[in-house]
Amino acid sequence: MSERTLETDVVIVGAGPAGLIGALALADAGLTVALVAPPAPPADHRTTALLSGSVEAIDRLGAWTGIEKDAAPLRTMRLVDGTRRLVRAPEIAFHASELGLEAFGYNVANGVLTERLGAAVATRADRIARIETAATDVALTESRATVTAEDGTVVTARLAVGADGRQSMVREAAGISVKTWRYPQTALVTNLQHSQPHFDTSTEFHTETGPFTLVPLGRGRSSLVCVERPAEAERLSALDDGALGAELERRSRSILGALTPTGPRQTWPMTGLRADTLARRRAALVGEAGHAFPPIGAQGLNLGIRDVVALAELVRRARLRGDDVGGEALTARYQSARRADVATRTFGVDLLNRSLLTDFLPVQIGRTVMLQLARDVGPIRKLLMREGLRPRLFQSV
Numbered sequence: 001m002s003e004r005t006l007e008t009d010v011v012i013v014g015a016g017p018a019g020l021i022g023a024l025a026l027a028d029a030g031l032t033v034a035l036v037a038p039p040a041p042p043a044d045h046r047t048t049a050l051l052s053g054s055v056e057a058i059d060r061l062g063a064w065t066g067i068e069k070d071a072a073p074l075r076t077m078r079l080v081d082g083t084r085r086l087v088r089a090p091e092i093a094f095h096a097s098e099l100g101l102e103a104f105g106y107n108v109a110n111g112v113l114t115e116r117l118g119a120a121v122a123t124r125a126d127r128i129a130r131i132e133t134a135a136t137d138v139a140l141t142e143s144r145a146t147v148t149a150e151d152g153t154v155v156t157a158r159l160a161v162g163a164d165g166r167q168s169m170v171r172e173a174a175g176i177s178v179k180t181w182r183y184p185q186t187a188l189v190t191n192l193q194h195s196q197p198h199f200d201t202s203t204e205f206h207t208e209t210g211p212f213t214l215v216p217l218g219r220g221r222s223s224l225v226c227v228e229r230p231a232e233a234e235r236l237s238a239l240d241d242g243a244l245g246a247e248l249e250r251r252s253r254s255i256l257g258a259l260t261p262t263g264p265r266q267t268w269p270m271t272g273l274r275a276d277t278l279a280r281r282r283a284a285l286v287g288e289a290g291h292a293f294p295p296i297g298a299q300g301l302n303l304g305i306r307d308v309v310a311l312a313e314l315v316r317r318a319r320l321r322g323d324d325v326g327g328e329a330l331t332a333r334y335q336s337a338r339r340a341d342v343a344t345r346t347f348g349v350d351l352l353n354r355s356l357l358t359d360f361l362p363v364q365i366g367r368t369v370m371l372q373l374a375r376d377v378g379p380i381r382k383l384l385m386r387e388g389l390r391p392r393l394f395q396s397v
């Protein structure tokens with residue numbers, strides 16, 4: 001194994017969507033970047049609903065045109081109470097046109113997203129050095145971050161960005177403790193062809209076991225996220241195409257007509273995670289290295305993209321001032337800029353998910369009243385739509 005040394009402003013560990021967008025944003029902020037990650041990330045058959053703030057961010061980085069042609073617009077978002085409980089929430093539909101928008105966002109396959117972001121990273125080879133193996137060691141001191149890769153490359157930088165997902169090595173090296181928890185749920189994901197059009201409408205049924213969501217993925221096609229008890233998710237996953245299609249059509253009340261599963265199926269156990277802080281000792285966490293929760297309301301990666309954009313902006317300003325781009329002032333500013341957004345999303349999604357799982361009547365009544373207000377009271381409705389897309393907290397960074 002040959003040893004190569006490299007010195008950059010920033011070293012990023014992990015090339016999932018958060019790491020790739022981070023590399024682009026930091027390079028465009030004028031920094032030199034090393035991106036340490038294996039060339040082929042683990043197979044990911046999910047899709048991501050990217051909300052408009054995320055689409056704008058990716059567009060500003062010049063990477064959206066490559067993605068757009070394979071992305072499906074989401075013009076209406078519908079919530080349906082699919083429980084059989086005594087107290088049920090009213091059906092509610094939000095239209096992007098109410099906010100004067102073409103679409104709330106776009107749904108895109110994760111494989112397409114990372115491939116196209118990777119292609120955009122390759123166009124900045126003068127500023128982004130890709131080290132295409134896993135990081136095996138991260139060392140952080142007061143003055144330096146050092147990442148050693150499996151191929152022997154040693155990168156030293158002023159800031160290490162942990163975009164290395166839930167088991168983050170950067171987080172551990174920074175001594176950041178993390179709270180994790182499990183839900184009695186597993187998500188089954190696959191893609192579907194259907195006989196009826198989706199009219200660019202994403203539909204989230206709220207059931208007693210979790211959300212059951214159909215998101216447009218192109219003409220006559222949608223992606224499925226079916227959150228179920230773990231044994232039931234595995235049972236569904238093992239059904240043949242005909243039986244699974246029939247079962248999903250029943251659960252979706254035939255709103256898209258006959259359903260035919262296409263492509264691979266994957267199951268994702270539902271867990272939650274929250275790091276005690278997003279930054280310490282020359283390390284900053286972005287995406288699921290810092291926070292994770294169940295897929296309700298398409299919040300996960302959108303929150304991660306806001307981390308990345310905020311971090312790049314703070315680093316850009318620090319660089320312009322001639323400050324240390326990984327120093328204590330920067331890490332403190334980053335943590336303070338992201339704390340409220342991360343805390344409120346994690347809390348809100350957790351609360352909504354748990355409110356589906358419990359039979360406790362006052363909770364059911366509370367959820368019903370909340371959704372009724374969102375349906376009937378214009379200002380609350382608009383506030384919810386805007387906050388879902390692009391929280392004010394983020395704009396103030």
Ligand SMILES: Cc1cc2nc3c(=O)[nH]c(=O)nc-3n(C[C@H](O)[C@H](O)[C@H](O)COP(=O)(O)OP(=O)(O)OC[C@H]3O[C@@H](n4cnc5c(N)ncnc54)[C@H](O)[C@@H]3O)c2cc1C
Binds near residue numbers: 014037166303
């Ligand atoms: C079923 C489901 C549906 C979802 N749908 C949506 C949605 O519609 N909208 C939305 O916004 N969010 C959604 N999410 C959440 C979203 O998928 C995640 O937030 C997102 O994938 C996290 O991206 P990331 O880059 O932070 O982490 P990851 O995608 O986990 O990437 C981390 C990367 O780091 C790499 N890595 C780990 N360790 C090392 C190491 N030592 N060295 C180098 N590399 C390393 C890994 O291989 C991986 O490639 C969904 C989640 C689930 C489970």
